[in-house]
Amino acid sequence: MRTKFLICALFLATQFQGRAGELTMERVANLTLAPSGAERLALSTGLKLLLSTDTPEQVINLHQVASAWSKPALNVVDAFPLTDDVKGIPVPGRPMAVAVHPVQPLALALSQPRDVRDKGEVLFLDLREKTPGRLLRSQLVGYRPAHIAITPDGRWAIVANKAEGYRRTTGSIGILDLRNLAGLETDRIQEVPYHEIPGVAEKVGVTERRLEPGFVAIDQKSQFAAVVFHRNDAIAWIDLRSGEPVFAGVMNLPAGSKPTEISLLDEKDGSILAALTETGFQQVSFYRIMLSNDKPTVQRLSGVDVRQLIDSNYALKRRDPSSVLLRRVGDHPAALVASSRSESDIAV
Secondary structure, eight states: HHHHHHHHHHHHTTBSSSSOOOOOOOOOOOOOTTTTTTEEEEEEETEEEEEEETTTTTEEEEEEEEEETTOEEEEEEOOOOSSSSSSEEEEESSSEEEEEEEESEEEEEEOOSSSTTEEEEEEEEEETTEEEOOOEEEEEEEEEEEEEEEESSEEEEEEOOOOOOOTOOOOEEEEEOOOOOOOGGTTOOOOOOOOOOTTHHHHTTTGGGGEEEEHHHEESSSSSSEEEEETTTTTEEESSSSSSOOOEEEOOOOOTOOOEEEEEOOOOTTTEEEEEEEEEEEEEEEEEEEESSSSOOOEEEEEEEHHHOGGGTTSSSOOOOEEEEEETTHHHHEEEEEESSSSTTEEE
């Protein structure tokens, strides 16, 4: 199961030992979240809640972290209301992604309807102890929403609306304004302002019907966001430093790159380090993003073939690097890369 491996990768990130260049890892635990599979995870560290999407069952599961992460254990949290037979949080469509608010006891989840002609929804979910999983609001976003990320300062949520090439729908990048979450105290959040960034398809070089954003990453200082376009071989940049999110341009990648996910890490010199997984080239590419000007300056640093790192004896075997996580180990950045071809494969 892919998610089982991704959880191991996150645990392993806390187990680095030794000096730079002498990193070692230790497997801590394998934890199964849902028998039918789990695709996306979100962790509320303060509340010690782990949320996971279960697409086949159309629910979002809640787990309480029952012990320290050095020896993890999870307990199922029965979602509100307690009177029904469903343990998880029911979702009207396919639960595609979930993100936890950094300050409020709140999660935002994306629901994708079965009919591609209908717009998707964002669900505002209560994470308070007495009413976990209660639906506080739902409202429309774009077509076929695929991923959502909330800025660490809690001001904005960015939604990748994939659309998936249907002739009557358009792909888009949506912005939810979370600066005034009125109604949380009365258990019914008021409508949150939502808009979509114009002009993205033109910059990528495709029609809006062919625009397919699939993943969003935001740096830890809430300065900058990156949106990955898997089928369009591109990345869009969004500047978050002003009062409103500003579209800051597009980086078109070589044809056949097929980027899947990106991770951002703030550097001491004010730049941002980015790691991008590319299934087409079976590699992770590293970039440095400078924010000194109105428009970011992007420099490619290197590309690493993950097949060699996983097993040099099978250097031509497809590994499909699907996820990447950048973190700092001491004074040095480290990247953890997950392969979707085998649950036991990890590269650092």
